[in-house]
Amino acid sequence: xxxxxxxxxxxxxxxxxxKRSFNALHNVSFGVGSGxxxxxxxxxxxxxxxxxxxxxxxxxxxxGSVEIDxxxxxxxxxxxxxxxxxxxxxxxMTTKKNIEFGIKQARHDVKRSExxxxxxxxxxxxxxTGFGEKYPSQLSGGMQQRAAIARALAMDTQILLMDEPFSAxxxxxxxxxxxxxxxxxxxxxxEERKTVVFVTHDIDEAILLSDRIVVLTAHPGTVNEIVNVPxxxxxxxxxxxxxxxxxxxxxxxxSLLYNDVAERIGGDEVVL
Amino acid sequence: xxxxxxxVRVTHIxxxxxxxxxxxxxxxxxETFTASLIIFISGLEAIVLAASVFIKKEKSLSxxxxxxxxxxxxxxIWTLATAxxxxxxxxxxxxxxxxVHQFVEDRDKIWVNVISSLGTTFEGFIxxxxxxxxxxxxxxxxxxxxxxxxxITKFFSSIPPIVYIPYGIALLPTFRSVSVFVIFLxxxxxVFAGTMSGVLGVDKKILDSAKVLNVSRCEMLFSVILPASLxxxxxxxxxxxxxxxxxxxxxxxxxxxxxxxxxxxYYSDFGxxxxxxxxxxxxxxxxxxxxxLFNMLQSYLLRWKK
Numbered sequence: 001x002x003x004x005x006x007x008x009x010x011x012x013x014x015x016x017x018x019k020r021s022f023n024a025l026h027n028v029s030f031g032v033g034s035g036x037x038x039x040x041x042x043x044x045x046x047x048x049x050x051x052x053x054x055x056x057x058x059x060x061x062x063x064g065s066v067e068i069d070x071x072x073x074x075x076x077x078x079x080x081x082x083x084x085x086x087x088x089x090x091x092x093m094t095t096k097k098n099i100e101f102g103i104k105q106a107r108h109d110v111k112r113s114e115x116x117x118x119x120x121x122x123x124x125x126x127x128x129t130g131f132g133e134k135y136p137s138q139l140s141g142g143m144q145q146r147a148a149i150a151r152a153l154a155m156d157t158q159i160l161l162m163d164e165p166f167s168a169x170x171x172x173x174x175x176x177x178x179x180x181x182x183x184x185x186x187x188x189x190x191e192e193r194k195t196v197v198f199v200t201h202d203i204d205e206a207i208l209l210s211d212r213i214v215v216l217t218a219h220p221g222t223v224n225e226i227v228n229v230p231x232x233x234x235x236x237x238x239x240x241x242x243x244x245x246x247x248x249x250x251x252x253x254x255s256l257l258y259n260d261v262a263e264r265i266g267g268d269e270v271v272l
Numbered sequence: 273x274x275x276x277x278x279x280v281r282v283t284h285i286x287x288x289x290x291x292x293x294x295x296x297x298x299x300x301x302x303e304t305f306t307a308s309l310i311i312f313i314s315g316l317e318a319i320v321l322a323a324s325v326f327i328k329k330e331k332s333l334s335x336x337x338x339x340x341x342x343x344x345x346x347x348x349i350w351t352l353a354t355a356x357x358x359x360x361x362x363x364x365x366x367x368x369x370x371x372v373h374q375f376v377e378d379r380d381k382i383w384v385n386v387i388s389s390l391g392t393t394f395e396g397f398i399x400x401x402x403x404x405x406x407x408x409x410x411x412x413x414x415x416x417x418x419x420x421x422x423x424i425t426k427f428f429s430s431i432p433p434i435v436y437i438p439y440g441i442a443l444l445p446t447f448r449s450v451s452v453f454v455i456f457l458x459x460x461x462x463v464f465a466g467t468m469s470g471v472l473g474v475d476k477k478i479l480d481s482a483k484v485l486n487v488s489r490c491e492m493l494f495s496v497i498l499p500a501s502l503x504x505x506x507x508x509x510x511x512x513x514x515x516x517x518x519x520x521x522x523x524x525x526x527x528x529x530x531x532x533x534x535x536x537x538y539y540s541d542f543g544x545x546x547x548x549x550x551x552x553x554x555x556x557x558x559x560x561x562x563x564x565l566f567n568m569l570q571s572y573l574l575r576w577k578k
Contacts, residue, residue, distance in 0.1 A: 056480075056484050057483075057484070058480055058483060058484065076483050076484050076485075076486050077486060078485065078486045080484070082481075082484040084477065084480070084481060086477050087475060087477040087478050087481050088481055090478070090481070090482075091478075091576055092499040092500070092502075093576075101485070102485060105485045105486055106486075136576075137576060137577065137578045
């Protein structure tokens with residue numbers, strides 16, 4: 001097997017909040033192959049967002065290491081595109097200016113005059129043609145996340161880190177955005193796919209999008225299990241959710257998530 | 273809006289009353305310049321009628337009409353109490369027509385003084401803003417000295433800037449430079465404090481978002497933190513601006529040779545209360561216009577906010 005694009009080894013992260021230090025992640029290890037889409041799921045407080053902060057370079061681990069292309073990760077870097085749940089875009093820049101700013105930071109080879117054209121191209125890819133001159137506050141939450149995705153893609157990074165990007169979006173638009181991301185990531189099959197680490201607490205979202213799913217257990221955050229998603233690509237949600245296989249796979253994931261919760265609550269009295 | 277809603281308004285009735293009472297014979301012994309007042313109010317009414325035709329939003333039209341209505345009502349009382357029935361002392365209370373006349377007669381002198389006052393204010397204000405904003409960004413951003421600096425700021429901003437005037441006179445060569453110095457101090461601390469609190473209040477999510485884009489230190493300060501704290505900076509600027517006008521006119525009354533404060537002080541020393549009131553009204557208008565323009569700049573620069 002090839003060496004992994006991202007290699008996480010025995011990662012331990014301590015978090016200090018209100019002068020109390022606690023163990024957010026403990027000995028987490030997994031790898032993400034080049035062009036692979038990996039989701040990290042877990043109950044709230046399991047450290048899945050902390051894990052992503054480390055990958056983003058915003059938080060330093062207490063132990064273990066993260067390697068990208070075999071090199072140890074140090075701090076932030078524009079070889080990784082990031083989409084947050086909130087405020088990925090600067091509110092004082094128009095949508096187009098935000099994308100141009102991302103391109104300027106990540107792609108030094110692109111001329112200033114080229115940036116506008118590339119920004120327009122990616123706006124149209126996410127269905128925001130004509131919204132380039134709008135400020136983020138003038139867009140709906142779903143449109144803001146489309147623009148954030150457009151920026152991350154326009155930066156043309158090999159790695160994409162997404163921290164619950166659709167959690168704050170209403171159910172209907174969330175489905176639309178998931179399909180948009182799936183379509184953009186799967187592409188036509190000719191170009192190289194991006195390596196994605198996607199954090200979510202939505203099981204269906206994780207199944208639809210991912211090649212593999214890392215299930216985290218809380219207090220401290222450790223890897224419970226890493227599951228291969230057995231469904232063929234390109235995937236279509238409507239076809240996928242009708243199959244029995246999907247139902248079985250989904251309940252397996254649910255039990256991985258909730259057995260853990262049941263154990264924690266105290267065993268016998270809890271009937272799931 | 274129907275034609276009735278546009279044109280049948282209390283404001284116009286007040287105008288007719290105001291116009292009508294001008295024809296009551298004067299009982300004041302002094303010259304009242306009724307003709308000047310009639311020209312002035314007719315001009316105002318013409319503007320209001322033009323606004324009634326062109327303004328589309330009922331709310332904004334009502335606002336203008338109500339403001340002018342208040343002015344008319346005030347002028348009615350003023351005219352009756354001075355020119356027409358001479359209830360008030362006509363040495364201390366000039367008739368409104370007289371003030372209008374005085375304004376027209378003194379327009380060149382007033383213009384020179386207004387320009388002088390504005391020049392001094394902007395010099396001090398802009399100097400303060402240009403120094404306080406970058407300094408506030410740097411110091412607020414370096415978290416370690418940030419909180420220490422906020423105590424120092426609290427101390428200095430609690431000194432009323434007007435008490436610097438005597439020392440300023442000793443330090444500086446001209447009275448104008450003293451005024452600039454005092455306005456500088458009055459603006460510097462609120463803008464500096466506003467900038468620092470803006471920097472300290474920037475949402476961590478915005479900072480993270482900038483960090484993952486690998487922005488340079490300079491970009492972080494001027495392309496991210498500056499716009500993100502702009503609203504707080506404007507709060508400080510607004511405070512500085514309003515204190516500046518108070519200080520400037522005070523300073524001008526103490527020792528200047530020009531400016532609107534000087535104009536008011538000079539003529540009230542001579543007992544020329546017509547010019548005193550004219551000066552007061554002009555100061556009011558100038559401050560309103562400057563504040564309005566400054567607010568326009570603020571809403572333009574913050575147009576990206578909801």
